[in-house]
Amino acid sequence: MEYQRKSRHDETSIDVPMYSRLFIVTDKRATETQFREAFNKFGHIEDVHIPRDHNTGESKGLVYIKFSKASEAAAALEEMNFKNLPNCTRPLKVLVAANRSDIQTKDNDEKYKRIFINIPKVMTEAQIKEEFSKFGYVQSILIQRDRESGQPRGFAYVSFNSFLQAARAIEECDPSYRAIFATPKVQKRDRQESSFEYKMNSLANTSTNYHSSVMSAMNVQSDGSTCINFMCAPFLTKFNLERLFDIVPGMVDFQYFVDLMGDCGKGTVTYSNPMSAAHAVQKLNKFEYPPGVKMFVRRDNSRFEAHEQTFRNIPNVVRDLKKAITSTANSAAPDLAQLAEAIAEASKLIKMATKGASDLNIPDGDNLNYCSVKLPPQKPLADIDSPLAKRCFLVCKPQPPPLTVLRDVFCRFGDLINVYTLPNKTVGYARYASAQAADEAIKTLHGAEICGIRMKVLEAEDEAPPKRSRYN
Incomplete structure (x- = not known):
């Protein structure tokens, strides 16, 4: 399945113009050349994408074809649906590659036949029909009116007999109508x-x-x-x-x-x-x-039980902290390690009680289901002041995964100094104290998916040296 991919080929992307990309279920043996030869007669093909299995490289039996116009895609859909390509036994199932946010219903095809237009308030249904019938059979016209006065509001819906007719009307009608495909009718x-x-x-x-x-x-x-x-x-x-x-x-x-x-x-x-x-x-x-x-x-039972356990532990932690403070104050050679441990335990308890144990929101480090590739065990971070050996440049669209997850993933190659993303950007950097660790991260993680987000991990350019002040 391709639901995690966030690339230019993803069916969740918004195509320009709308409905100009086709989604085709086909025989796994079909090639890009076959599709270009079969569909080129309908118009200009901007892109043909065949999703493949990451491990075997075999076609998944799916194809995306992007045309320059919606009318070209509509013409291809009408003629090629249920047709066979040469040397392929499975007939093609051709659909419009709609956005996944579009609710799929049994009447879903109707939305490709209905357009929205701006009209003069004095224009009648008969005039609209006369104007748009040259593009195909007009099934219905709905002029929007004010609920109170009943006067036209200056726009209307026109339904055609086919997707191709509606697409041609949008592309060829007078620009003053500002025609677009209408959104689906609101369901119950x-x-x-x-x-x-x-x-x-x-x-x-x-x-x-x-x-x-x-x-x-x-x-x-x-x-x-x-x-x-x-x-x-x-x-x-x-x-x-x-x-x-x-x-x-x-x-x-x-x-x-x-x-x-x-x-x-x-x-x-x-x-x-x-x-x-x-x-x-x-x-x-x-x-x-x-x-x-x-x-x-x-x-969330685990979260609730953790909170209950937290509050049950309060008396014990308070007693240990009080005992450590008293012992330190009365001793000529105080046990500072015991005091530090008691303070740390009390701080942890306060954090969990006041912030709701926010660390539980982070995916379990031992459960790597949020990463699509096999990762080595966790390794400690390098010292923050370690000299930089190599940087990795990260690209993650539409948004970066949580920083805690990125740190957990990139630290597993060892010698990670830090990893970060730029504010309000989809890019970031992972800085390593050894070139070998950075190279291994690039080799393993480039093209992987983290939290469903496809990552590009590339070798970054060397950091620019700090600019010298003119007063130096």
Whole structure:
């Protein structure tokens, strides 16, 4: 599957113009040359991409063909769907390579036949039909009107008999219409979800006492835990999932990564109060997102039990710290190691109690499901002042993985001084104290996927020496 890839060939990318890329299910023996020869007659082909297995190099039986125009893609779809290529026994299944955020329904093909246009407010349906019938059969016209006055609002929807007719209308009609493909009609499920989101947001925004009113409205039983775990489809984005869980008031932290071995997405959500966490479990467990694919939500037992253990340990830690302080004050040769150990234990306890054990949000270092390649065991970091031997240049789109994960992955080759990404950028650097460790990191990690994000790891140029001041 290609759901983790974030390259120019990814079907989740936004094509320009819209709907100009085709997705084809085909025989694994089909070659790029065969596709270019078969599809070149429909228009200018900008790109042909055949996804292949990372290990064997064998075709996955999928092809993406990018045309320069949507009408060219539409013409190819109409003629080549269910046709056979030479020496291939499997007929082609040709589809529009739509964005994964588009909800797939049985009426999905209708969205490729419907366009949105701007019109003069005096233009009638008959005039619109006369103008656009030259591109194909017009099935319906809907002029948007003001609900109160009934007057036209200056735009309309036009539905054609085919994708090709709609594409030609967009490309060839008068530019003053500013024609584009219309978004799909809102389904009943969408209206229900929007209604739920509206009610929850209204509840959060209009409450005079945020916590008390929200908790009373939720009417759920809480077990005291403020954290929940979830599992979902692996191609969902962090942005969309975070918006979904933020519908429940009180979200304070959201962590998400793709489990490559388990072929699913996993994450942890922390709320400011136990009632919000319980309500999220009640409302979102087995919720279909996207429609037809269930997500599973449950409370985070390990986190809750860790907090309970933390608070149970408070008396013992306080007693040990008090004993160490008293012993140090009354002794001519104080045991500083014992005092330091007691202070460290107390500091750790305070951090866990006040910050919610944030380290638990980091994927387990021994569970490397978040990395697509086999990694060596962890190795200690080099001293931060170690001389630099070689740098690795990192490219990670659409966003870098968590810094803790990057550090865990890149330290496994030894002699890592530090790894960092540039603020608001998709690039970064890993600095090594030995060239051998840097070379091994480049060899292993270039092209790998970390938290579902495809990485480029290249040799970086030497660091520029610091500029000398003119006063030196």
